[in-house]
Amino acid sequence: MKAIILAGGLSSGLVPLTINTPKPLLPIGNYPLILFQVNQLKKAGIKEIILSLSYQPRLIEEILKDGSNFGLILRYHVEATPLGTAGAFKVAEHLIDDTTLVLNGDVLSEMAFEVCLDTHRKRRGLVTIATCSVANPRSYGAVEVDQEGRVIGFVERPRGKAVRNNTINAGVYVLEPEVLQWIPRDRPFFFEKDLFPVLLERRVPFFARAVGEYWREITRPYSYLQSNMDFLDKRVSIPQFHGYQKENHPPGNPEVVVDDASLFDEQCMIKPGAQIVHSVIGSNCRIEEGAIVRNSVLWPGCRIQRNAFVSGSILGRGCTIGEGSLVYAGNILGDKSSLTSYCRT
Structure with missing residues (x-):
């Protein structure tokens, strides 16, 4: 079982933090963000992870290397020009030969990815997306799902009467290789606004799995700061990798x-x-x-x-x-x- 982390974006919404530091290496509780994602994927039974990179890829490779320190196989694919979320999946086509879990690189979550995989297999889906509930869906893409769990529509950044629910796309997808036929080469193409409408029109088996665990999308400085506050409040698990455990070093001076x-x-x-x-x-x-x-x-x-x-x-x-x-x-x-x-x- 393979997974792809889409971590090639320029992260302009997080400037100035990402001028010298690619988003996957933003520290959460003094751990790089990408370690939390790799940790959750490993817990779900994923053995091989492909990292789709574009911005400062060498810095990321220097930290993660070949994945042997994590008991995983890590492969790297570097885009010369970012081609969007679905475009990055297409570029890695030569590495995809089976069901693949795709994860947006800006997601910090306690989500049990194995639950999404299990739903996908039981329903024999071509695509299964993870969804979660938020207080205000206006900053996200709302997902409409029928009583059988089939996705029936998307509303990008809903406003007014278009806000019919608070269920959003959580940036986690389980995909079969067959979907690659609907993704063009060499031009920007996105899951949310390009591929998914095509799949709905063709009425392919397209399902959603609601998850209730902790989830945060890190796209703005506020959400980055809040993710660190959540870590301090123990809402996020520490990555469990030998050699990557950080000890706390509080000052011993009683006057502090x-x-x-x-x-x-x-x-x-x-x-x-x-x-x-x-x-x-x-x-x-x-x-x-x-x-x-x-x-x-x-x-x-x-x-x-x-x-x-x-x-x-x-x-x-x-x-x-x-x-x-x-x-x-x-x-x-x-x-x-x-x-x-x-x-x-």
Whole structure:
């Protein structure tokens, strides 16, 4: 059984975080996002994973290598030009010879993929998609399903009366090789807006499987920040791979205020009087006297100077927040950003 992770997009919605870091390597609780996906696929019994890449593929290959450290076979396919979700599936056609589970590379989930596979086999589907329920489907593509679990329609970013349910496409698909015949070569083609309408028109066996486990699509800085907060709240499982386990390194100084939820990577320096609450601190960070960090994510090498305040924000690699500066909720600083003393943002 094979799976494909579609991880080739440019991730423009996450800029500036993705200028130097491809989305699959965005840290969630100091683990790369893609490790969570690989972990869930392995738990579902997947033995071979194809990674469809485009943006900075070498950085991803350097971390995952051939997959032997995970007890898996990993293969890489690099697109010279991104061709959309279905287009990436078509480009990997020479590697597809059986039922394949396809996963969008921006999905963080506790979903049991084996449940989708089981539904697909029992119903003898040509396509089975995972769906989930959200409070507001207007930012997603709503899926219409009949009482027998057949997909009967899609409504992209529904508005007004078009909002008839809160069931959305979860970005997980089980596909038979036969669907490749309806995907053109060498031009952008997407599952959601191109392939699926064709399949509905042809009335192929097309099913949906609702899942209730944790699910989050990481396409904007807010959703990235929230995924880290969810990790701290133990809503997301730690990837279970030998050699990739990270220990928490909280400061031992009793003059530092740290809550139980916060995580610290190695070689951080936290000075007396600092406060860290519900935050993820990357390696080699320095937080000085009187500084406060709350509900934030600091990537490696950040420096928070004396009496600075950071709340509800994301700081890329090597950022510096000057003495007495105030960084309020919603700020996203790219790598090596620097605020001088007593700034407010």
